Every structure is written in C-alpha cells, then in structure tokens.
Amino acid sequence: MARPRQFDEDQVLRAVRDQFWDAGYTATSLEDLMRVSGLGKGSLYGAFGDKHQLFLRALREYTDTSGGHLREMLTSAPRALDALRAFVLAPVSDPGGTAAQRGCLMANSTCELATTDPDVLAEARRTYEATTALVAECVVRAQDEGDLPRDVDPVATARALLAAQQGIVFMGRTGLDIDTLTATARTLADRFLPDA
Amino acid sequence: MARPRQFDEDQVLRAVRDQFWDAGYTATSLEDLMRVSGLGKGSLYGAFGDKHQLFLRALREYTDTSGGHLREMLTSAPRALDALRAFVLAPVSDPGGTAAQRGCLMANSTCELATTDPDVLAEARRTYEATTALVAECVVRAQDEGDLPRDVDPVATARALLAAQQGIVFMGRTGLDIDTLTATARTLADRFLPDA
C-alpha cells in the first residue's frame, strides 16, 4: 500500500552487471552505476544496499544465468561427448570474438578481488564447484554412451576440462585473435575428447 | 653532482609490485604505495612518474623476472619433455599452495584492466607472445629428442599448453586446495605429454 518501484529490478541488475564487467568492481563508481541504471542514489541504496551488496547481486545474477546456459548446453546435446566439446569451445562460440575479449565476469572479479574480498572468493568457489559437478555428470553420461573410457575419474576429468576452458577464456581476455583462440580451444578439446 | 637516491629502485619496485599483486591496481592508493615503499610522494613521483607509470614499471619487473625463470626452467632440464611438464606444473610447485592463491600478477592485471587500459593489454600480449615462443622452442626440442610426435604444430601445442597452465593458475586463484589443483595439473600434463 505504497508507491511501487518504477524500474525493473532484473533490468537494472543486468545494466549494472555490464558496467562491472567492463570496468571492474573497484573502478566502477556509484555515478557510473547511476548512469547505466538510470536510477538515483537513494533508489539504488533502497533497493540493493551499498555498492558491495549490489555487486554481489549482479554477480549472482551472472552466475545464475550462465549456470542455466551451461546446464542447457550440457543436457541438450544428444551425445554427451559433443556437449563436453561444446563446453570447451564455448568461450569461442561468439562469431566476432568480441565476447571473448570481455572474458568472464566471475573470472575477472576473482582475479581482481580474490585476495581482499571473501564474499567474491566464496561465490567463485561455489560457482566452480557447481560447474565441476555439472561437467562431471556429463562425463559419466559420455562414459555410459561408450564415448569415454570407464577408467577415468569423472570429477578429475571435469576439473581438467574446466581448467582448460578457463584458460581459453583468459587467453581471449588478452586479446588473442579469435581464429588462433579457436584453434587453441580445438587442440585442447581434441586431446581430451576423442572423435570430433 | 647532487644528492644520490636514498633507496634501491629495484627493491621499491618489488615492494610496490607485491602491493599491486595483493590489492589490484585500482584498489591500491598512493598512500599504500608510500607505506610499502617507505618513500614520500615526491620521491615516488620523481623517480617513477605517476601511479600508472609506476604500475607499468612494476608489471614489467614482474614479467621480466618470471620470464627469466621460465627460460631457465625450459632450458635447464636435460629432457625437453620434462621441462614442458614442469611448465604446466609450475603453478603448483609452491609446497604450501599459498603462492597458488595469489595467482599471477600479469593475469590478475589483465583480467582487471584489459577493457580499460591499453598499456596493460599490450604488455599482456607481448608477454604471452614471448612465452608461447619459448614453449614452442621447447616443443621442437622435445620433437628432436623423439619424445613428441613430429606431426604436431609446435606453436599450436605451445598455445594449448600455455592456456592449460593459465587455467591452472586461475583455479588456484579461486582457492582450490593445492592437492586437488596438483592433481588437475597432472591430468592436463598427462594428456599432452606422454610418459611422465
């Protein structure tokens, strides 16, 4: 029984997320956040709390969204092996390669803040634990389908695939051209995943 | 014919580098830099210019030092294949795993600043180009020694090994425990480098 919000919370979170993504957490000022969200300080603070809380919300929005995409990617393909291959190649799936240079918000934030921000570190551990579990599930399915040998440890394999994928993401962030990056991702995928 | 510097430039650069390493570029203030270096503002500005120039100097000091270590690592081992293995395992060579959590200053800086700081991006490209070349040389040597097949492209292999190594570095930054991280690095190394 009062005045309703005049903005869409998710839309604001996405705008704020993009700002943090491009400039990093520390280098983003409240003025930046007001500009990209179109909101005043009072509204931002009223709806999300301070800068740090807002960042964690945006980060969570990001991990939830990309976690959803990941789950879909890993379960939609008919063959699990193809899904794993798509997982490693995901960082170069953007045609222009512009997305590659942006890197991953979770990874960028971890590199920037892991030493000083326990909340971000915890979110990183949570995210990569969950990702490992999802990929490991897919590895088991690939084993069931006869595409991967039975004697490899699914979780260890998942961790190696995740590390390789994050390595690709990082090389993309350095501005490595998309063709070279794609070739590198393929090389890594080929070593882990037979056939093609 | 004037008063000589009362500090060792390299020592200051190392202290400053550690500060940037732990807190990131943006989150490090001039007060922090004065504290860790023991110098006043005037001395810092007189010797190194502004914060950005000082950061680039510290970053260069870091890449030069680790580039030297890398070169030594890749050339000192009797067998090139062992050197390549050591390269992939380097991020977990620290016994306690504390170094692993710190990550790599160049990588952290790239993730934080790649979008906004052309100088850092250029330094990253330069560094990883040089690293690729060094590793590729070592791959050729391993081929000459009969430990790697002749038909693989040395540069492509080097890029894949570098990406895998950076993936390990990143997983270490997320705080993944050192044992799991070591196992992951071994898994990656084993796929690329036969024998042991």
Added chain:
DNA sequence: CGTATGGTGGACCGATCAGTCAATAATTCG
C-alpha cells in the same frame, strides 16, 4: 668551505569517492 644540484617529506589542492538524509512525489487503502 661554499654553492649548485637534485632528492625528500609533507602541506596542500580540487576532484571524486561512497554513503546519508530530508523534502517531495506517487501510489494504495480506508
């Protein structure tokens, strides 16, 4: 020993930082 040179430390600057607060506006419910 005096003077020129350049290093040193800290006061100081305007700008910007994150965050607070109160006046105002918009909405719902009685």
Added chain:
DNA sequence: CGAATTATTGACTGATCGGTCCACCATACG
C-alpha cells in the same frame, strides 16, 4: 478524498583520491 506508506530525487557530508608544489636538506664539485 484523505491518510499512510514508500519510492524518488538531489543536496550534502566527511573522507580519500591522485597529483602538485615548495621549503628543506644532503651531497658533489669547484
């Protein structure tokens, strides 16, 4: 329609930012 409630806006705060400047001082050279 009026009262209660909450969103919105923007002025304001004290702190801190990066950077400048200058008075002071240690040294080297004549």
